[in-house]
Amino acid sequence: xxxxxxxNTEATWVKVCEKNSIAPDTGVCxxxxxxxxxxxYSRQLDELFAVGNYDPLGKxxxxxxxxxxxxxxxxxxASPLYKQHFDLRTGECLEEEGVSIPTYELKLEGxxxxxxx
Amino acid sequence: MSKQRIIVVxxxxxxxxxxxxxxxxxxxxxYEVITFSEEPRLxxxxxxxxxxxxxxxxxxxxxxxxxxxxxxxxxxxxSDKVVKIDHDAQTVTTASGRVEGYDKLILATGSYxxxxxIPGKDQPHCLVYRTIEDLEAITESAKQSxxxxxxxxxxxGLEAANALQNLGLDTHVIEFAPRLMAVQLDEGGGNLLRRxxxxxxxxxxxxxxxQQIVAGDECRYRMEFADGSHLDTDMIVFSAGIRPxxxxxxxxxxxxGERGGIVIDxxxxxxxxxxxxxxxxxxxDSKIFGLVxxxxxxxxxxxxxxxxxxxxxxGADMSTKLKLLGVDVAxxxxxxxxxxxxxxxxxxxxxxxxxxxxxxxxDGKKLLGAVLxxxxxxxxxxxxxxxxxxxxxxxxxxxxxxxxxxxxxxxMGVDALPDxxxxxxxxxxxxxxxxxxxxxxxxxxxxxxxxxxxxxGCGGCTALVKQVMDNELENLGIExxxxxxxxxxxxxxxxxxxxxVKKIESFDELLQSHGTGLGCEICKPTVGxxxxxxxxxxxxxNNLVGLQDTNDIYLGNMQKDGTYSVVPRVAGGxxxxxxxxxxxxxxxxxxxxxxxxxxxxxxxFGAQLHxxxxxxxxxxxxxxxxxxxxxxxxxxxxxxxxxxxxxxGVQDSVGxxxxxxxxxxxxxxxxKIKFAVSGCTRECAEAQxxxxxxxxxxxxxNLYVCGNGGMRPRHGDLFATxxxxxxxxxxxxxxxxxxxRTADRLQRTSVWLENLEGGLDYLRDVVxxxxxxLGQELEDEMxxxxxxxxxEWKTTIESPEKLKRFSHFINAAxxxxxxxxxxxxxxxxxxxxxxxxxQIPAVExxx
Ligand code: SRM
Ligand SMILES: Cc1cc2nc3c(=O)[nH]c(=O)nc-3n(C[C@H](O)[C@H](O)[C@H](O)COP(=O)(O)OP(=O)(O)OC[C@H]3O[C@@H](n4cnc5c(N)ncnc54)[C@H](O)[C@@H]3O)c2cc1C
Ligand code: SF4
Ligand code: FES
Numbered sequence: 004x005x006x007x008x009x010x011n012t013e014a015t016w017v018k019v020c021e022k023n024s025i026a027p028d029t030g031v032c033x034x035x036x037x038x039x040x041x042x043x044y045s046r047q048l049d050e051l052f053a054v055g056n057y058d059p060l061g062k063x064x065x066x067x068x069x070x071x072x073x074x075x076x077x078x079x080x081a082s083p084l085y086k087q088h089f090d091l092r093t094g095e096c097l098e099e100e101g102v103s104i105p106t107y108e109l110k111l112e113g114x115x116x117x118x119x120x
Numbered sequence: 121m122s123k124q125r126i127i128v129v130x131x132x133x134x135x136x137x138x139x140x141x142x143x144x145x146x147x148x149x150x151y152e153v154i155t156f157s158e159e160p161r162l163x164x165x166x167x168x169x170x171x172x173x174x175x176x177x178x179x180x181x182x183x184x185x186x187x188x189x190x191x192x193x194x195x196x197x198x199s200d201k202v203v204k205i206d207h208d209a210q211t212v213t214t215a216s217g218r219v220e221g222y223d224k225l226i227l228a229t230g231s232y233x234x235x236x237x238i239p240g241k242d243q244p245h246c247l248v249y250r251t252i253e254d255l256e257a258i259t260e261s262a263k264q265s266x267x268x269x270x271x272x273x274x275x276x277g278l279e280a281a282n283a284l285q286n287l288g289l290d291t292h293v294i295e296f297a298p299r300l301m302a303v304q305l306d307e308g309g310g311n312l313l314r315r316x317x318x319x320x321x322x323x324x325x326x327x328x329x330x331q332q333i334v335a336g337d338e339c340r341y342r343m344e345f346a347d348g349s350h351l352d353t354d355m356i357v358f359s360a361g362i363r364p365x366x367x368x369x370x371x372x373x374x375x376x377g378e379r380g381g382i383v384i385d386x387x388x389x390x391x392x393x394x395x396x397x398x399x400x401x402x403x404x405d406s407k408i409f410g411l412v413x414x415x416x417x418x419x420x421x422x423x424x425x426x427x428x429x430x431x432x433x434x435g436a437d438m439s440t441k442l443k444l445l446g447v448d449v450a451x452x453x454x455x456x457x458x459x460x461x462x463x464x465x466x467x468x469x470x471x472x473x474x475x476x477x478x479x480x481x482x483d484g485k486k487l488l489g490a491v492l493x494x495x496x497x498x499x500x501x502x503x504x505x506x507x508x509x510x511x512x513x514x515x516x517x518x519x520x521x522x523x524x525x526x527x528x529x530x531x532m533g534v535d536a537l538p539d540x541x542x543x544x545x546x547x548x549x550x551x552x553x554x555x556x557x558x559x560x561x562x563x564x565x566x567x568x569x570x571x572x573x574x575x576x577g578c579g580g581c582t583a584l585v586k587q588v589m590d591n592e593l594e595n596l597g598i599e600x601x602x603x604x605x606x607x608x609x610x611x612x613x614x615x616x617x618x619x620x621v622k623k624i625e626s627f628d629e630l631l632q633s634h635g636t637g638l639g640c641e642i643c644k645p646t647v648g649x650x651x652x653x654x655x656x657x658x659x660x661x662n663n664l665v666g667l668q669d670t671n672d673i674y675l676g677n678m679q680k681d682g683t684y685s686v687v688p689r690v691a692g693g694x695x696x697x698x699x700x701x702x703x704x705x706x707x708x709x710x711x712x713x714x715x716x717x718x719x720x721x722x723x724x725f726g727a728q729l730h731x732x733x734x735x736x737x738x739x740x741x742x743x744x745x746x747x748x749x750x751x752x753x754x755x756x757x758x759x760x761x762x763x764x765x766x767x768x769g770v771q772d773s774v775g776x777x778x779x780x781x782x783x784x785x786x787x788x789x790x791x792k793i794k795f796a797v798s799g800c801t802r803e804c805a806e807a808q809x810x811x812x813x814x815x816x817x818x819x820x821x822n823l824y825v826c827g828n829g830g831m832r833p834r835h836g837d838l839f840a841t842x843x844x845x846x847x848x849x850x851x852x853x854x855x856x857x858x859x860x861r862t863a864d865r866l867q868r869t870s871v872w873l874e875n876l877e878g879g880l881d882y883l884r885d886v887v888x889x890x891x892x893x894l895g896q897e898l899e900d901e902m903x904x905x906x907x908x909x910x911x912e913w914k915t916t917i918e919s920p921e922k923l924k925r926f927s928h929f930i931n932a933a934x935x936x937x938x939x940x941x942x943x944x945x946x947x948x949x950x951x952x953x954x955x956x957x958x959q960i961p962a963v964e965x966x967x
Binding site: 031 | 606607628637638639640641643644645662663665666667668669670673674678680681682924925928929930931932934936938953
């Protein structure tokens, strides 16, 4: 579903939660091999996304609590702190060139979500 | 070909403008530019200097940066004054001894404040108002002073008075002439301005001629006046006019005028070959121009001449519009009706304190000038008619009369303006330039700004520029857009109407019927708020939770480290000792930083997500409810103690505050709403700074509306007097619901009212006279909202399903390990970045 840009030699798949435990169009945070991963569920796209939970501009682990939505063709989370957008597919920050967050691979088995980090 | 060397003496607003024009010109590469500044920094915005007192930093004021100059190859020297010009050798010498040769020399040395030769003027705490350093000195002096005097009641003097007042000084203005702003205003305008300024607590003393400044009795100094009276003060700011800084010309054989100023011709040339003078130091046709726009024109003309062009300076329009101590003041053209045969129209409203006067030609066809005090909406139109020498409409008096119901609108419409009309005098942008920019694809003010530069100077032209833009968009058949974001081609007001009229209950429903795309962080919370205002469903219910912004989504204010604050409602600020103890116990148990807020309640900071439910369970059990400190909703109703205890109270203000807070708690609105209730006119609850302010009278309550603290404070307007309880509540219901219907996203009531067509009178018409026949409907909507109130925290802790979201990790019980705290004054606070470095492992980032 999504590709990993964060290079991690020990990356393994970890089962985190059931899809229905994420309220529609919101996010949750999961602890995966020591990484804080923000997972979002878009009801309209019926799609899941996994990115880093750390907001490099606001400098806190909060991205899972941001609002998600579209900016043109891109699908983004807006940081709950200062509202910069991060592309959920590429991790890029739309406002600050050169700033990005890691994206993680994610898969669905039945209703269970697994993340590789 | 070798480059031409241009030296610019003085890096003020005009010197910088000249350099900027050179750098941006087509053949910029043919010039080498060197500039000297006596001040320790490059050019800054002197026009906005006073904003330094309202929070602007030096950085905000800078017009350029050293980096930008370096990038453009402009060589600059700071804190060094040019003292000598050798015109034969074509060199300048600076105070530090540097010698540089030039091909062309530009004098842009500006002016200096005139300090009248009063004995005693050279003591400490006797200051002027021109540079950033002056402002720093004033701030310092104010700290050691209680009373301050401004000498000079002109434009700058009143700005200085405003600054002193904001610095907390008991402020006086001393003016030699019989009225304020004698240059710009006629007698009627000057008198009204004085009344308004005195009402704000600044004392005005006209016709005072200061004889000497001696040691004072009650204050540091005493100013003794020619008429035998005196005034004690701790500090003095001289603002008695400016004098051109022409020293450099005077000492080096360049012609200066009888009363100073470097003489220039229409090409801005001085009496010496290859030397030009521009800005406030220049004297054209025996006139000095103390405004920035003419200086900018001179900069353009001088450059054109150097580059072989034929532009000429032929004088400038000295019309001004500004806000002095919160009062709109404008002066256009021949404000004093000095033109032979001139006739005048005067409109004066003593109640609303508005004064307007138009000066027209003998035949009544042309506008010669105007004076506006207290309300200057007509400025743009009048100024354009005047400078463009346009014919006046048939009933010119309409232009200064208040708009009547169904009457023709003021002015002549921007269509009537010629393309050459200069809309933005600061940046010299004409109507044609704006029209062209719109045709070139600029469809919003942001675009117009970056494309033409209009409105980026004093900002006075904003309304007019927008009108021209909107008009042109209309001409092109492009709809003028107020869309809230890319997903909805509607304004907030339109969305609110759609939701209310079509009874839409979810975001999806609205997006499908009226939107595109998937929504975003702008439209989702906006729609969430409108849905809550009308239907008031539980905000964390499944189809609403995804719409809630940062704070609402976890029912707490997010702090900078991702933790939350907990603010229970303490209606009216009244709290029992038992409840205080509970708050103390909870704070202690969870180690929460505790603070009394500015809203008469208690804020507990630093709660982690997983702790919120436990904390709230304890609070709810003790009888607390959520305080909605996180919502764009009713916050607090402040109270003073009122007649239950206070000697002066005339009504039970605490009782009323609690009743109002209980009534409107949980009401979500376009922005937050705050109330206060005071028990008598002493106003200890500061009700006039609130969205809804209630002040007790012998006979009932006075209602004030649309006040604001915060970034741009505004006093509430007195809306109705001596109301009984029932009518008071009825009016508040209607005002608030009407606000919810018609305000923009994140628009406080203050700004809403200022933008409401028809203003306060219209609001009164709607609410009190029920002109739109909406009264009952608005009250019903409010009743419906109130009927659906629930304490969101109570609902949440009662639902195990909802509580699942309140943990940092969905798959682990651990808290966020990145949080770090240090102790300060006996409580904790988040560790700063440098303090954290040693405490936690480095964070992960994408490469
Ligand atoms: C806690 C408190 C400061 C304090 O320690 O006293 C506070 C704290 C915050 N204020 Fe305030 N304001 C607090 C009283 C005020 C007051 C005073 C008052 O209400 O009497 C004002 C000026 C009055 C007014 O609003 O008209 C005030 C004007 C603002 C503004 C500027 C609003 C404006 O119209 O200009 C903001 C920014 C905004 O809302 O966009 C703001 C925003 C904030 C935020 C929400 C900033 C944020 O987004 O994180 C702060 C977070 C609080 C938290 O985490 O719990 N706060 N804030 C006060 C809480 C009062 C309460 O009990 O609910
Ligand atoms: C508080 C305040 C409010 C104002 N409000 C408005 C307004 O609302 N609208 C408006 O149009 N105008 C306003 N003005 C006026 C406006 O700021 C001036 O018209 C404008 O700054 C003039 O620009 P200038 O470059 O000619 O002079 P300045 O900006 O004064 O620049 C001249 C520079 O040259 C330097 N200098 C002088 N001699 C030498 C030398 N020999 N060698 C090296 N450097 C030298 C000076 O130190 C100074 O830095 C205001 C001014 C003040 C002080
Ligand atoms: S003034 Fe208000 S918003 Fe600003 S830091 Fe203080 S509490 Fe926060
Ligand atoms: S007139 Fe000053 S910014 Fe346009």
